[in-house]
Amino acid sequence: MTNIVAPSGVSLRAERVSHAFGDAAVLHDVSLEVRRGEIVALVGPSGCGKTTLLRACAGLLAPTSGTVVSDGAHIGNGRNGNGRIGFVFQESALLAWRRVEGNARLLADPGDAALVDRLLAATGLAAHRTKWPHELSGGMKMRLSLARTLAARPDVLLLDEPFGALDQITRHALHDEFAALHAEHRFAALMVTHAIDEAAYLADRVFVMSHAPGSIVAEITVPFARPRRAALRFSPEFAKLCGGIARHLAGTA
Amino acid sequence: MKRLVPALVVLASIVGGWYALAYSLDNNFASSDGSALIIPPPHRLFEGLNGPTVERIADATQISLVTAVVGFVLAAFVGVVLGVAMSWSRSLASGLWPWLIALQVTPIIVLTPIIVRVVGPSFAARVLVTVLISFFPIASNTLFGLRSVPRALHDVFTLAGASRMRRLVRLQLPAASPSILAGLRVSAGLAVIGSIVGDFFFTRGTPGLGRLITYFFLDTRAGPMFVTAFIASLIGLAFFAVVVAANRIFVEPWHRP
Numbered sequence: 001m002t003n004i005v006a007p008s009g010v011s012l013r014a015e016r017v018s019h020a021f022g023d024a025a026v027l028h029d030v031s032l033e034v035r036r037g038e039i040v041a042l043v044g045p046s047g048c049g050k051t052t053l054l055r056a057c058a059g060l061l062a063p064t065s066g067t068v069v070s071d072g073a074h075i076g077n078g079r080n081g082n083g084r085i086g087f088v089f090q091e092s093a094l095l096a097w098r099r100v101e102g103n104a105r106l107l108a109d110p111g112d113a114a115l116v117d118r119l120l121a122a123t124g125l126a127a128h129r130t131k132w133p134h135e136l137s138g139g140m141k142m143r144l145s146l147a148r149t150l151a152a153r154p155d156v157l158l159l160d161e162p163f164g165a166l167d168q169i170t171r172h173a174l175h176d177e178f179a180a181l182h183a184e185h186r187f188a189a190l191m192v193t194h195a196i197d198e199a200a201y202l203a204d205r206v207f208v209m210s211h212a213p214g215s216i217v218a219e220i221t222v223p224f225a226r227p228r229r230a231a232l233r234f235s236p237e238f239a240k241l242c243g244g245i246a247r248h249l250a251g252t253a
Numbered sequence: 254m255k256r257l258v259p260a261l262v263v264l265a266s267i268v269g270g271w272y273a274l275a276y277s278l279d280n281n282f283a284s285s286d287g288s289a290l291i292i293p294p295p296h297r298l299f300e301g302l303n304g305p306t307v308e309r310i311a312d313a314t315q316i317s318l319v320t321a322v323v324g325f326v327l328a329a330f331v332g333v334v335l336g337v338a339m340s341w342s343r344s345l346a347s348g349l350w351p352w353l354i355a356l357q358v359t360p361i362i363v364l365t366p367i368i369v370r371v372v373g374p375s376f377a378a379r380v381l382v383t384v385l386i387s388f389f390p391i392a393s394n395t396l397f398g399l400r401s402v403p404r405a406l407h408d409v410f411t412l413a414g415a416s417r418m419r420r421l422v423r424l425q426l427p428a429a430s431p432s433i434l435a436g437l438r439v440s441a442g443l444a445v446i447g448s449i450v451g452d453f454f455f456t457r458g459t460p461g462l463g464r465l466i467t468y469f470f471l472d473t474r475a476g477p478m479f480v481t482a483f484i485a486s487l488i489g490l491a492f493f494a495v496v497v498a499a500n501r502i503f504v505e506p507w508h509r510p
Contacts, residue, residue: 060408087412093405097427097507107413134509152413 011036011188012057012156017066018213019052025213026052027063032207032216034156039182039189041199043245044209050192053214054158057190058087070156086154086187090161092145094133101129103144108151119147122181139170146178150185159191163198172230175201179227196245200238201228208248218248271295284473293476301476310477313465314484317448320376320461321488324383325444329437332388336395336433337421346396357389362450369454379461382451387443394436398429431508434500441492449485462488 013033019026026049034040044050055061057068059075068075070085086107094103104116104125120126123143133141142162149157162178163171179202182189193199199206200222208218222241224232232238275281275294284290288300302310335353339346365382372378402425410420426433452463460468462485469478 055408058408058412060411085412087408089405089408091403091405093403093409095406095424095427096509097430107409132507134507 009035011038011071012190013069014053014057015067015069017053017056017063017068019049019056019061019063019065020213027056028213028215030066030209030214030216032219034188034190036188037186038205039191039203041203041206042190042192042209043194043196043199043206043249044214045211045249046194048209048212049214050209051160054087054160054190054192057156058085058158060087084152084154084156086149086152086157088142088145088149088157088159088162090164092141094141094144094148096133098133099129100125100131100133100136100144103133104129104147104151106148108148109153112151112153115153116147116151119151122184123147123177137170138166139174142166142174143177146181150181150187153185154187157187157189159189161192161194164194171195171198172233176230178202183227196242196249197233197238200241200245201233206245208245210251217251218245220245220248268295289475290473291475293479298476298479301474302480306474306477309460309465310481310484312459313462313481314488316379316459316461317445317452317463317485318488320379320383320451321445321448321492324380324448325387325441325492327380328384328388328440328444329391331384332391332436332440333395333433335388335392336399336429339392339396340399340425341417353389353392356385361386361447362453365451365454368451374455374457379448379451379455383444383447386447386450387440390439390443391433391436394432394439395429398432399425401432402428431500431504431510434496434504438493438496438500441496442489445485445489445492 010033013031015031017030018028030049030053032040032042042050042053052061056063056066057070057075059068075085095106098106101116101120104120105113108116117126120129123146125140125144125147128136128140133144136144142165146162163174166174175198191199191202203222206218206220206222207216208220209215210217220241224237271292272294275289275292278291281289281291289297293300335349339349361382364385368378368381368385372381399421406424406428407420410424415423449461449463452461453467455461455464462481466478466481466485469475469481
């Protein structure tokens with residue numbers, strides 16, 4: 001394993017990552033970094049290679065060219081560096097044959113039972129620990145998926161449209177819960193989303209991607225202080241920021 | 254109660270049809286002692302069961318039952334191991350698959366005499382016949398189940414740096430268990446068939462249910478013949494029930510297809 005000294009404060013860095021599936025180029029020359037404790041959102045039209053980039057960052061896919069480095073270690077196919085990388089999947093990816101508690105413990109260190117308990121309590125699942133995944137609502141499944149991933153104490157959390165399948169009320173509730181979990185656990189997060197308001201509400205910085213082959217067309221810093229309150233969603237500043245992101249997405253900025 | 258009614262109606266129809274057939278056949282009661290030659294009516298089913306006959310049936314039942322149980326357990330083991338091996342190695346799967354199909358579609362009854370000649374008329378030969386007829390549905394269902402694990406679940410294990418064995422035991426086998434149990438359900442019936450069909454070619458030693466029923470057939474002893482057939486059927490049902498119970502305990506609580 002090649003050790004590279006990463007600039008301090010950087011948890012994850014993708015450098016000039018390009019990828020093609022056969023002849024179809026999906027990513028073109030993407031570079032970005034996620035600093036310690038920072039939430040970065042990646043928005044882009046569907047099919048722009050967001051998920052491919054995320055999989056490359058996780059080491060689940062070796063990009064055609066370019067490198068990904070996390071806490072000083074190369075991320076390669078099936079190898080996820082020195083830092084602990086957690087991945088939250090779109091479809092929650094729970095093990096149907098394990099109860100809530102069994103799923104929550106799946107990735108945790110055996111000695112981390114107290115952390116699992118705390119996470120189950122924080123995600124409102126403590127009273128449901130003996131339920132099967134099929135007995136949970138969509139929101140509860142995603143909470144469990146978050147709890148399970150955080151129980152492994154990740155330094156970097158990669159999230160692939162984690163709230164995309166939820167109704168709006170549940171989604172907004174989960175935004176606040178996610179922000180609270182982030183405030184406590186201080187992981188670096190790279191979150192793929194197609195919801196502009198989600199990116200603006202949760203992220204410190206937003207990267208906007210173009211149509212395939214995806215490349216980064218804009219980097220927007222979100223100026224809102226934390227903790228953010230639901231009222232923020234209805235403020236003119238929020239609307240203005242969302243409008244700015246939307247214009248970059250539409251290519252008219 | 255509502256669910257019982259259709260079953261009772263069917264049962265009554267079968268018993269009624271059985272009586273009608275028994276008393277409408279011309280020569281059914283033409284034997285010297287008045288016992289049935291072709292079909293004994295239900296209430297006279299046990300007439301021909303004297304002491305020695307009961308003993309022969311009990312011995313045969315024991316042989317066939319033990320053969321079926323041992324054969325089924327071995328078939329389950331062989332089937333799951335083959336399924337796992339084929340899921341690990343594409344070349345093994347593609348090399349082996351046509352032969353497994355060929356073996357599966359060859360009627361076991363034409364293989365049985367070959368096996369008896371090669372292995373000898375032993376318990377091992379009976380078990381081998383049973384394994385050969387019943388392992389395929391388990392192997393193919395295991396392979397299918399292991400290959401059908403969603404990619405995201407594999408990714409979870411890849412990110413956790415799981416070894417191949419851990420991935421198999423913690424992810425693939427549990428995910429494939431509904432499919433494996435579906436294979437076992439098919440194989441349970443086949444194992445009982447195998448243990449009885451295989452028995453036809455064992456011309457020495459204590460007969461199993463297969464050979465015993467041919468003896469009763471040749472002696473035109475309709476009552477014991479029917480009883481033997483019922484016992485074979487009950488063994489098949491018992492096997493099926495065990496697999497259904499296993500499914501109910503291990504799969505149904507969590508599995509939503």
